[in-house]
Amino acid sequence: MIIFDFIISILDQLLDLIGIYNHIKVARVAAAILIIKIIAIGFLVLLASTRRLQRLWHRRHDRQKASRYRAYILDYLFAETDNLRENIFKDVRSQTNSSMEEGFFRRLLQDQFRLVRGLERERAVRLYKDLGFLRSDLRQAKSWFWWVRLAAAVRLERLEIPELTEIFETLMKDKSELVALVGIRGASKLNVDEAELLEIVSRRAPARRDIFIEILFSIADRNVDRVIQYLVECYDPFIASLCIEVLGERRVASVIPILRALLASSNDEVLAASAVALAQMRDQESMPLIKELLQHANPVVRAKSLWALIQFREESFESLIKELEKEKSVEVQRVIFDAKIQLKWRALLA
Amino acid sequence: MEGSAGLNLFFEIATLFFASYFMLANGIFFSLLLVSFFSVRKVVRSNPMVESLKDRYTLIAPAVSIIAPAFNEEKTVVESIHSFLRLDYPSFEILLINDGSKDRTLAQLQESFDLTPAERFYDARLSSSKVRGFYKSKSYPNLFVVDKENGGKADAINVGLGFASNTLFCAVDSDSILEPDCLLRVVVPFIEEPETTIAAGGTVRPVNGCVIEQGRVSELRFPRGILGKIQIVEYLRAFLFGRQGWNAWNSTLIISGAFGIFKRDIVIEAGGYRRDSIGEDMELVVRLRRYAVENGLPYRISFVPDPICWTEVPETIAGLAQQRDRWQRGLADSLFSHMRMFMNPRYGAAGMVAFPYFFLVELFGPVIETAAYLFIGIGLFTGKIDQSILLLFVLVDIVFGIFMSFGAVFIEESAFHKYTKLRHLLGLVVLSFVEQLGFRQLLTLLRLRGLINYFLGRKQWGEMSRTGFDAR
Numbered sequence: 150m151i152i153f154d155f156i157i158s159i160l161d162q163l164l165d166l167i168g169i170y171n172h173i174k175v176a177r178v179a180a181a182i183l184i185i186k187i188i189a190i191g192f193l194v195l196l197a198s199t200r201r202l203q204r205l206w207h208r209r210h211d212r213q214k215a216s217r218y219r220a221y222i223l224d225y226l227f228a229e230t231d232n233l234r235e236n237i238f239k240d241v242r243s244q245t246n247s248s249m250e251e252g253f254f255r256r257l258l259q260d261q262f263r264l265v266r267g268l269e270r271e272r273a274v275r276l277y278k279d280l281g282f283l284r285s286d287l288r289q290a291k292s293w294f295w296w297v298r299l300a301a302a303v304r305l306e307r308l309e310i311p312e313l314t315e316i317f318e319t320l321m322k323d324k325s326e327l328v329a330l331v332g333i334r335g336a337s338k339l340n341v342d343e344a345e346l347l348e349i350v351s352r353r354a355p356a357r358r359d360i361f362i363e364i365l366f367s368i369a370d371r372n373v374d375r376v377i378q379y380l381v382e383c384y385d386p387f388i389a390s391l392c393i394e395v396l397g398e399r400r401v402a403s404v405i406p407i408l409r410a411l412l413a414s415s416n417d418e419v420l421a422a423s424a425v426a427l428a429q430m431r432d433q434e435s436m437p438l439i440k441e442l443l444q445h446a447n448p449v450v451r452a453k454s455l456w457a458l459i460q461f462r463e464e465s466f467e468s469l470i471k472e473l474e475k476e477k478s479v480e481v482q483r484v485i486f487d488a489k490i491q492l493k494w495r496a497l498l499a
Numbered sequence: 500m501e502g503s504a505g506l507n508l509f510f511e512i513a514t515l516f517f518a519s520y521f522m523l524a525n526g527i528f529f530s531l532l533l534v535s536f537f538s539v540r541k542v543v544r545s546n547p548m549v550e551s552l553k554d555r556y557t558l559i560a561p562a563v564s565i566i567a568p569a570f571n572e573e574k575t576v577v578e579s580i581h582s583f584l585r586l587d588y589p590s591f592e593i594l595l596i597n598d599g600s601k602d603r604t605l606a607q608l609q610e611s612f613d614l615t616p617a618e619r620f621y622d623a624r625l626s627s628s629k630v631r632g633f634y635k636s637k638s639y640p641n642l643f644v645v646d647k648e649n650g651g652k653a654d655a656i657n658v659g660l661g662f663a664s665n666t667l668f669c670a671v672d673s674d675s676i677l678e679p680d681c682l683l684r685v686v687v688p689f690i691e692e693p694e695t696t697i698a699a700g701g702t703v704r705p706v707n708g709c710v711i712e713q714g715r716v717s718e719l720r721f722p723r724g725i726l727g728k729i730q731i732v733e734y735l736r737a738f739l740f741g742r743q744g745w746n747a748w749n750s751t752l753i754i755s756g757a758f759g760i761f762k763r764d765i766v767i768e769a770g771g772y773r774r775d776s777i778g779e780d781m782e783l784v785v786r787l788r789r790y791a792v793e794n795g796l797p798y799r800i801s802f803v804p805d806p807i808c809w810t811e812v813p814e815t816i817a818g819l820a821q822q823r824d825r826w827q828r829g830l831a832d833s834l835f836s837h838m839r840m841f842m843n844p845r846y847g848a849a850g851m852v853a854f855p856y857f858f859l860v861e862l863f864g865p866v867i868e869t870a871a872y873l874f875i876g877i878g879l880f881t882g883k884i885d886q887s888i889l890l891l892f893v894l895v896d897i898v899f900g901i902f903m904s905f906g907a908v909f910i911e912e913s914a915f916h917k918y919t920k921l922r923h924l925l926g927l928v929v930l931s932f933v934e935q936l937g938f939r940q941l942l943t944l945l946r947l948r949g950l951i952n953y954f955l956g957r958k959q960w961g962e963m964s965r966t967g968f969d970a971r
Contacts, residue, residue: 179518179892182522183899186529190532190902190903190906191905193532197536198913205921263554296545303547327548358690363555363558479624482622483664486618
């Protein structure tokens, strides 16, 4: 309010100054409001532009710099002797003296983690540590601001080194949802207790398919039994169907009895996923059970189970398709159409 | 004496009306700016997360069908398909719909891509047009061509929807240029909230003057003419306020027809693209919103602020007039066919704020603004308006407009820094001035013309509307 009064008084004085008098209060109030808005926008522009100009200034010679730095990194990773590496390290040290330069170099080095494996990767991690990036990341992972923590977490996650277990255990309980998701993801690649991980992920991200699938896959790679146990224990049909999808994809034979039992489930999602997973594992004995699903009320379940049956490559599916010709739903018609094309090809090849 | 008092009263009421409209419109602009400033910052700050998602897209990315309708485009069709084929995405198919072209479009495709007849399931619920053939390419396994009888753009996309085999589809103009990672970016809302997201759109920017190599923008430059240059600022403004701001309030009403991604099944259930609509892209989004609310489905329509699609903008006044005329008529058409949403709390912020705003400011704004200019002229002529107030108002309004453009330019560019040279940034600042002094007034007139055409065209409905559109 003080600002408002202040601006009105300035406005009055200005109008006095140019010798104009007006008596309509509305117009003055309106103009004052607008001027406040203008000041606010000016402030935002200032906020946005200082950063921008700074960045523009620092990115003058980006392209040349990037190729030079990349050459350094590759030389370091594939150098024959430790001595050579030591020299390159000193060169890099002397060139990346400002924080902007360091950030630039770190980004390029981070990109390499995706591309190299084995011994070279270990060397890249060592370079990362020697340049002090790991230390600063660890410090930033405890920052006050969520965006600083997020960026640090994403960088740390790429390293995939066992000594980070502790920091990821704290990150996955982070206040910010995004940081927690990255934390969970990073923890799933390290040796963190699976039960705790699953408990946290189902609480923090109940609907995020991407995170769930990824974590289930990485747990399945380490310890399949844990995923099976989780499937048996969980109540959420969405999570259950994701588990089934992962197990089917990994062709885990020991889960077949459970899946057969799940073909009597009351949830459509679980039904469809189980039928598809059983077909992926070519479990002949479950065929009659899946056949019964063709009478199900939900067209998606009917379509998925028909697709599953076709996967078994039985000769009988021709008659099956004939039976279903009158089916109305588009989903089932789509499957039938594809099956017919498959039949035609088979006839041609035979 | 009597008459004079009445005239005075009229002038006072009119002044009050115009002033309140002015304050309302500016108030909305200002709050949109504030909202988008903070939401863009949030987007930029969570960018490392999106970038890290990219590493594992093969695991989680949903498959997309790109539907590109083409009508008489023998010169550009091959090049644009090449640019679609180079998109950076793990799983997608391209469906080019030849909408009964009278030139050599199909022959060109046949020569360049080695087409052979193929079979594919066709869901004929949306379109009754006759499909003449379905072809697949021998050289590119994910390229398919549909040959159909002419029926307009909406009908072509509907046929494409019938052939699409993936759960997501992306409708593109076959003359726009896509950023290589556009699908990766625009699909993010579908990965984050797979159950509820039904549509997402991205930012469009003018491409005129840029260097294009092999279907990609390799160097950014400004257009030659002043009209093209100003439109850069205009697009920045429109997408920052009009899209990002509304998106933060979950009331997106427009997804640009040049690039939008949708869930196939819900679009088919809602009836697909409407054949007789002028602005079929906006109409579809409004209808999807209505469909979801009226059937009690949880839904979200998202907007991704990253620049992903480049499009040619008209550089002559005649071309601009034609484009704005079409936009204004499309807007009028979409709004009038969904008047139920107007101030209807059932539709949330979209019905209560966004729809009235589009109706009052975007649709009837030109009428009110032109009336205000006329009013000022008459008032000055007869001496009924205090010159000092007028001066104050006009000055403050222009400064406000310039600052809004500044805001748009700096916020957008600080977030996405596409224009990498300092010269460009300074140029944009200068253009913000020019935009307010002249271009805005020109647009008001063009939009007014479009609105008048809409109301005139309505009386002579039928075959006239299309021939009129083509003739102009």
